[in-house]
Amino acid sequence: MFPGFFEWIWDGGHMVFMGGLWYALSILGLGMTYCIVKSCIDTCQGGHDDNHGHH
C-alpha cells in the first residue's frame, strides 16, 4: 500500500510498518540490481574469476 492510496493514513503505524517493508525491499532490490549490473559489466569485460569463495 502506497501513500495516496485511499486506505493510507500518515500515522506512526503506517510509517513504521510500511517503512520497514520498503526498507527491506529496497535493500534486497538494490543489492540484486548491483549484483546483476556488475555481473553484466564483468561479463562484457571478460572478467572470469575462478577462485571465488563459497558462502
Add this chain to the structure above:
Amino acid sequence: MDSALIPKGVQRCSLGKFTLFIGAVSAVLLWGVYAMLLCWLKGLNQTNMNDYYGFALWIWADLAVIALGGGAFFTGFLRYIVGKNELKNIINYAVLIGFICYSSALLILAIDIGQPLRGWFIFWHANVHSMLTEVAFCLSCYFGVLTIEYIPLVLENRQLNKVPFFHNLAHNMHEVMAVFAATGAFLSFFHQGSLGGVAGVLFGRPFAYREGVFIWPWTFFLFTWSAAAYGPCFTLSLTKLLEKVSGKKLVKDNVVELLAKISGWMIITYIIAKIADTWYWAAVTAPEGGFTLMDFYSNNPLYGIWILVLEIVIGGIIPGLILITETGRKNKFLLITAIILACIGVSVNRWVMVLQVMAVPVMSFDIWAMYIPSWQEVATTILPVAYGVILVALSYRYLPIFPQERELNPITD
C-alpha cells in the same frame, strides 16, 4: 547419464536408484497436493477446525518449521556478521534447510488462507495494528533473502557455472552476501518475535498471556531466542541424517562442534529465561486472572504436566547441558540425542503456544476442547516434508552444498 551435472570429485548413486527414490517421495508429495487441492476447492470443512480450534495442525507445523528453519538466519548471522569463518562449511546446507522451511511455511499459509489468490491483500490492505501483518511482511521478505542466498548455489552447478554471466553473478552475490544476511537477521528478529508476540497479547487466553517490555510481551523475545537457539540443532540433525543416508562424512567435526556449542549456550540461556517466564506466569500472571498452574494441566485427557517437563527439561535443559560440555559434543550418541531432543523441545513449545492455548477452557462453563486433525490436515502437514526431501536430494546430487565433501571422501580409483 547425468554425470555431467554432478559436482567434480564427488560420487553419487546411479540415476536409476535416485529416480526411484524421488519417485517414492513424489507419491507422498502428490498425496499432500491432493489434500491441499481439496482444502482449496472444497474449503476448510475438509479440516477438523472448529470454534475452539481456529489454528489447525498445519499452523503448528508452520510455526515449528519457522523455528527449526531459524538455523539459516542465525548461522548466517554468525558467519557473516560475527565472523565465524568455520561455519562457511555448513552455511550452504543451513541456507538450503532455511529455504525449504520458509517456502513450506508460505505454502502452509497459502493453504490456511483458503483463497491463495487473495494472498496479496495482506500487503495492499495492510492492517498495521496487527503483529501478523508484520509476520507476513518479514516472512515474505526473508524468503526473498533465502532465495537470494540459494541462487548462487544453484549457479555453481557444474554446467550452469560454465556460463560466464552466471559465474560472475554467483561471485558478485557472494561478495555482498553479508548485506543480505544482515537484512535476513533483522527480518527474522521481527517475524520470529511477532509470532511469539501474537500469543503473548491474547488477553482472553491466560495460558498464553504475558507481561512485557513496552509494547512487547516476553513471548516476543522468547520466540526469537528459541529459534536462534534451536534452529542450528535442526541443521545439525539433518546434516547427520544426510551423512547416514549417503554413507559419507560431509562436514568436519570441528564445524559441527562449534555450531553445537553455540547452540548449546543459546539453549541454556533461553531455557533459563523460559523457566523465569513460566515461573512468573504461574506465580503472578495466571493467579491474577483467577487460575492456578494446574488448571492448565489437569482435568483433560491429553495435556498433563508431562508436556511442560517434555518442553523444558527433556527438550531444553538436557540437550543444552549436553551441548555446552566438550564431552557431550564429542560423544556421537550424546550429540545426536541432544540435537534430536532440542528439535522436539522447540516443536513442543510451538505446539503448546498454538494448540494447547486453544484447548484450555477460559470460562467457567467451558470445556477442554480436544482436537484430532483430519487426514487432509495430516497430508498437508506431511507435504512440506516430502517437498523438503526432494529439494535436499536434488541439491545434494547436483550442487556443491558441502565444501568439505571432496576432502573428506577422496575418490581412490
